[in-house]
Amino acid sequence: xxxxxxxxxxxxxxxxxxxxxxxxxxxxxxxxxxxxxxxxxxxxxxxxxxxxxxxxxxxxxxxxxxxxxxxxxxxxxxxxxxxxxxxxxxxxxxxxxxxxxxxxxxxxxxxxxxxxxxxxxxxxxxxxxxxxxxxxxxxxxxxxxxxxxxxxxxxxxxxxxxxxxxxxxxxxxxxxxxxxxxxxxxxxxxxxxxxxxxxxxxxxxxxxxxxxxxxxxxxxxxxxxxxxxxxxxxxxxxxxxxxxxxxxxxxxxxxxxxxxxxxxxxxxxxxxxxxxxxxxxxxxxxxxxxxxxxxxxxxxxxxxxxxxxxxxxxxxxxxxxxxxxxxxxxxxxxxxxxxxxxxxxxxxxxxxxxxxxxxxxxxxxxxxxxxxxxxxxxxxxxx
Amino acid sequence: xxxxxxxxxxxxxxxxxxxxxxxxxxxxxxxxxxxxxxxxxxxxxxxxxxxxxxxxxxxxxxxxxxxxxxxxxxxxxxxxxxxxxxxxxxxxxxxxxxxxxxxxxxxxxxxxxxxxxxxxxxxxxxxxxxxxxxxxxxxxxxxxxxxxxxxxxxxxxxxxxxxxxxxxxxxxxxxxxxxxxxxxxxxxxxxxxxxxxxxxxxxxxxxxxxxxxxxxxxxxxxxxxxxxxxxxxxxxxxxxxxxxxxxxxxxxxxxxxxxxxxxxxxxxxxxxxxxxxxxxxxxxxxxxxxxxxxxxxxxxxxxxxxxxxxxxxxxxxxxxxxxxxxxxxxxxxxxxxxxxxxxxxxxxxxxxxxxxxxxxxxxxxxxxxxxxxxxxxxxxxxx
Numbered sequence: 001x002x003x004x005x006x007x008x009x010x011x012x013x014x015x016x017x018x019x020x021x022x023x024x025x026x027x028x029x030x031x032x033x034x035x036x037x038x039x040x041x042x043x044x045x046x047x048x049x050x051x052x053x054x055x056x057x058x059x060x061x062x063x064x065x066x067x068x069x070x071x072x073x074x075x076x077x078x079x080x081x082x083x084x085x086x087x088x089x090x091x092x093x094x095x096x097x098x099x100x101x102x103x104x105x106x107x108x109x110x111x112x113x114x115x116x117x118x119x120x121x122x123x124x125x126x127x128x129x130x131x132x133x134x135x136x137x138x139x140x141x142x143x144x145x146x147x148x149x150x151x152x153x154x155x156x157x158x159x160x161x162x163x164x165x166x167x168x169x170x171x172x173x174x175x176x177x178x179x180x181x182x183x184x185x186x187x188x189x190x191x192x193x194x195x196x197x198x199x200x201x202x203x204x205x206x207x208x209x210x211x212x213x214x215x216x217x218x219x220x221x222x223x224x225x226x227x228x229x230x231x232x233x234x235x236x237x238x239x240x241x242x243x244x245x246x247x248x249x250x251x252x253x254x255x256x257x258x259x260x261x262x263x264x265x266x267x268x269x270x271x272x273x274x275x276x277x278x279x280x281x282x283x284x285x286x287x288x289x290x291x292x293x294x295x296x297x298x299x300x301x302x303x304x305x306x307x308x309x310x311x312x313x314x315x316x317x318x319x320x321x322x323x324x325x326x327x328x329x330x331x332x333x334x335x336x337x338x339x340x341x342x343x344x345x346x347x348x349x350x351x352x353x354x355x356x357x358x359x360x361x362x363x364x365x366x367x368x369x370x371x372x373x374x375x376x377x378x379x380x381x382x383x
Numbered sequence: 384x385x386x387x388x389x390x391x392x393x394x395x396x397x398x399x400x401x402x403x404x405x406x407x408x409x410x411x412x413x414x415x416x417x418x419x420x421x422x423x424x425x426x427x428x429x430x431x432x433x434x435x436x437x438x439x440x441x442x443x444x445x446x447x448x449x450x451x452x453x454x455x456x457x458x459x460x461x462x463x464x465x466x467x468x469x470x471x472x473x474x475x476x477x478x479x480x481x482x483x484x485x486x487x488x489x490x491x492x493x494x495x496x497x498x499x500x501x502x503x504x505x506x507x508x509x510x511x512x513x514x515x516x517x518x519x520x521x522x523x524x525x526x527x528x529x530x531x532x533x534x535x536x537x538x539x540x541x542x543x544x545x546x547x548x549x550x551x552x553x554x555x556x557x558x559x560x561x562x563x564x565x566x567x568x569x570x571x572x573x574x575x576x577x578x579x580x581x582x583x584x585x586x587x588x589x590x591x592x593x594x595x596x597x598x599x600x601x602x603x604x605x606x607x608x609x610x611x612x613x614x615x616x617x618x619x620x621x622x623x624x625x626x627x628x629x630x631x632x633x634x635x636x637x638x639x640x641x642x643x644x645x646x647x648x649x650x651x652x653x654x655x656x657x658x659x660x661x662x663x664x665x666x667x668x669x670x671x672x673x674x675x676x677x678x679x680x681x682x683x684x685x686x687x688x689x690x691x692x693x694x695x696x697x698x699x700x701x702x703x704x705x706x707x708x709x710x711x712x713x714x715x716x717x718x719x720x721x722x723x724x725x726x727x728x729x730x731x732x733x734x735x736x737x738x739x740x741x742x743x744x745x746x747x748x749x750x751x752x753x754x755x756x757x758x759x760x761x762x763x764x765x766x
Contacts, residue, residue: 069726069728073717073721083739165739166739166740186740204762207761207762210764211764214765218766322755322757322759327755328755328756329756329757330755330757331760332758332760333759333760333761333763334456334758334759334760334763335763335764338758338763338765343452343456344458345452345458355569356465356548356549357465357548357569357740357741357753358740358741360753360754361756370739372705372710372713372743373711373712373713373722373744374705374713374715375713375714375715375721376701376714376715376716376717377714377715377716378590379593379594379716379717380716380717381593381594381596381597381598381601382597382601382721382726
C-alpha cells in the first residue's frame with residue numbers, strides 16, 4: 001500500500017489539484033487549503049506512516065489470558081478484530097491512508113467517509129489502497145471508500161446497525177457531535193480536551209513555567225493543549241507576572257480570576273464560561289486556587305476527562321493528584337501535550353478516547369480489537 | 384456485609400414475607416414466588432456469595448503495562464474503577480447483594496433499582512449492606528438503592544448522563560430492551576443467546592449426543608442454553624433418531640428441517656422464525672446441514688454472538704470453527720452451558736455481554752473497571 005501510493009503519486013497530486021481548485025473557488029481559508037494540499041513529500045509521509053503501522057506488532061491472536069479448569073476445560077481469551085469499522089473524517093486526505101492502515105493492521109474491514117473538500121484526493125488514495133491491499137492478499141472489500149459526498153450516505157453509515165461494529169468520527173467538535181447525535185451504531189467518543197495544569201505550592205517554578213508555556217503554546221489547536229492554568233496562591237506572585245508576559249509575547253490572550261488580575265493587570269476578566277471552554281486557540285484561562293483540593297474540584301467540575309497535569313515537588317501531592325483526578329491521562333511534571341499514540345509508544349492512533357468504556361486515551365491498533373473466549377474440551381457437560 | 388446479612392436475617396425474612404404476601408395477592412406464578420422467596424439458607428447463600436467476591440483479587444491498581452520513553456517519561460496504564468454503576472434488575476432479591484458486592488469490590492459506587500415485587504426485601508437488604516459497608520470504611524453513599532417503585536425513578540436513572548458510567552440491566556429480555564431503548568447513559572448489552580451446537584461429520588457421536596443433550600436440557604431457561612442443533616448430513620441418521628427420543632423423553636419439543644423429519648417423524652416442522660428464536664424453554668430447533676461452511680453461515684445469520692459449539696474429532700474443523708465463528712465464547716467438544724463467570728474461574732458476574740466493545744462474555748469485577756494512563760516526568764515538554 002505504501003509503495004503503491006508512492007508509485008502513483010502523480011494521480012494523487014492530479015486529483016488533489018482538483019480539490020484545491022474547488023476549495024479556492026469555494027473560498028476556503030489558507031489554513032484549510034494548506035491542510036488539504038498534498039505534495040510529493042506529503043504523499044511520502046503517508047507512505048511512511050503506513051510502513052510504521054505495518055511494523056507494529058500484530059495484535060490479533062494475542063492470548064490475553066488462559067487457564068485449565070478443574071474439569072479439564074482449556075479456556076483462553078484471544079484478541080480478535082472488532083469486525084467492520086466506519087470512519088467519518090474531514091479535510092486532511094492523509095487520514096484516508098492512516099485510518100485504512102490502522103484498521104487493516106488490526107484485522108478489521110473499514111468503510112471510509114471523507115469530507116467533500118477532499119473527495120477527489122480521497123477517492124484516488126482509497127482506490128490505490130484498496131487495490132494494493134487486494135493484491136497483497138487482503139479479502140476483497142476490506143477497504144471501502146464512500147465515493148459520494150451525498151449526506152444520506154453518511155447517515156446510512158451512522159445507522160447501519162448490525163453492519164458497523166465501531167464508528168469513529170475524526171475531525172472537529174461539530175463533526176463529532178453530529179455523528180454522536182445521529183448514529184445508532186456504537187460510536188467512539190473522542191470529545192474535546194478541556195485540559196488543566198495545576199502548579200502546586202511546592203513546584204519548581206522554572207519547570208512549572210516551561211511546562212505551562214509548552215502545554216498552551218506548542219500547538220493550541222489540538223485536544224491535548226492546556227486550556228486552564230490553576231496556580232496555588234502561595235506561588236502565584238512568583239510565577240504569574242513573568243509567565244503571563246511570556247504568554248503575551250507569544251500572542252496568547254489571557255483571561256484570569258481576580259487574584260490573577262491583581263498580580264497581572266493586563267489579564268482580562270475570566271467569565272464562568274471560560275472555565276468550561278475548550279478554546280483550541282491561543283487563549284488561556286488562569287485561576288489562582290487555595291489548595292490541591294480546590295484544584296481537583298475545579299477539574300472535576302469543568303474538565304472533560306482528557307489530560308490533566310500537576311507540577312509539584314511534593315510526593316503526596318503527586319500521588320493524590322494521579323489517583324484522584326478522573327481522566328484518561330494524568331501527568332506529574334510534564335506537559336499534557338504528550339497525550340498521543342506516538343508519544344506513548346503505541347504507534348499511530350485514530351483519536352483520543354474520552355469515554356471510560358472499551359478504550360480510554362489514545363486509540364491505536366490494540367484498541368481496534370476485541371476478544372473472544374475459546375474453550376477446548378473433550379466432552380465436558382455441565383452438571 | 385456478609386456478616387450483617389446473617390446477623391439481621393430476621394429483618395430480611397420479615398420484609399420478604401410482605402413481598403411474598405403481596406405477590407400471592409397479585410397472583411404471581413409459583414415459579415416467580417419461588418424466585419422471590421428468601422429462607423435462612425438463601426440468606427446464607429447471599430452472604431457466601433459476598434465472601435467469595437471479597438476473596439477475589441482486587442483489580443484496582445493493577446498495572447496493565449508500562450514503559451519508559453526515550454525522553455524519560457514513565458508511562459503506566461493502571462486499572463481504575465469505572466465510577467458509578469447503575470443496575471436495574473428484576474425479581475430475585477439475591478441480586479441486590481451480588482451486584483452491590485461486585486461493584487464495591489471493583490471500587491465503584493452503585494445505584495440499585497430492583498423490581499417492584501421484591502421492594503420490601505431489597506430495601507432491607509440494601510440498607511443492611513450500605514450500613515455495613517460504611518462501618519467497614521466505604522465512603523458514604525457507595526451503595527444506594529432506589530426505595531420507590533415509581534417508574535419515573537427508573538427513567539431518571541437511565542437518563543442520568545454524566546452521573547452513571549455504566550448501566551447494567553439484569554433480567555428478562557423485556558427489561559433489557561426497555562433499558563436499551565430508553566437509556567441515554569452507556570448500557571451494557573447483554574442480549575439473549577441464540578446458541579448453536581454443530582455436530583461435525585467426524586464427531587464422536589456418543590460425546591455429541593451427551594453435549595447436545597446437556598446444552599439443551601440442563602437448564603433451558605438461561606442464555607447459554609442451546610437453541611438450535613446443527614448436524615452434518617453424514618452423521619444425521621446415526622445421531623438424530625436416538626437423540627431425539629432422549630429429548631422427547633425429557634419433555635423437549637422438537638422442531639426440525641425436512642431432513643430431520645425424514646429421519647425422525649415425530650419432529651414437527653420448523654419455521655424460518657424458529658432459527659432466529661431464543662426459546663429459553665424446552666424447545667429445540669434441529670437442522671441437518673451439508674457442511675461446516677453451511678453451519679458457520681447459519682450461525683452468522685441467526686446467532687446472537689453469545690456461545691457456539693462444535694463437536695468434532697477433526698483438527699482443521701475445530702480450528703476453523705473457533706477462528707471463524709463470531710461470538711463471545713467458542714467451544715470445541717463441550718457444552719455451551721459453561722459460559723459463566725464461575726465456570727470460567729472469574730468469580731461472580733453481573734451478566735454475559737453480547738457486545739464487542741469493552742467486555743465480551745461474562746462480566747465480572749475486572750470488566751467493571753477501566754484504565755487510566757499515569758505519566759511521571761521531570762519537566763518534559765513537547766518539541
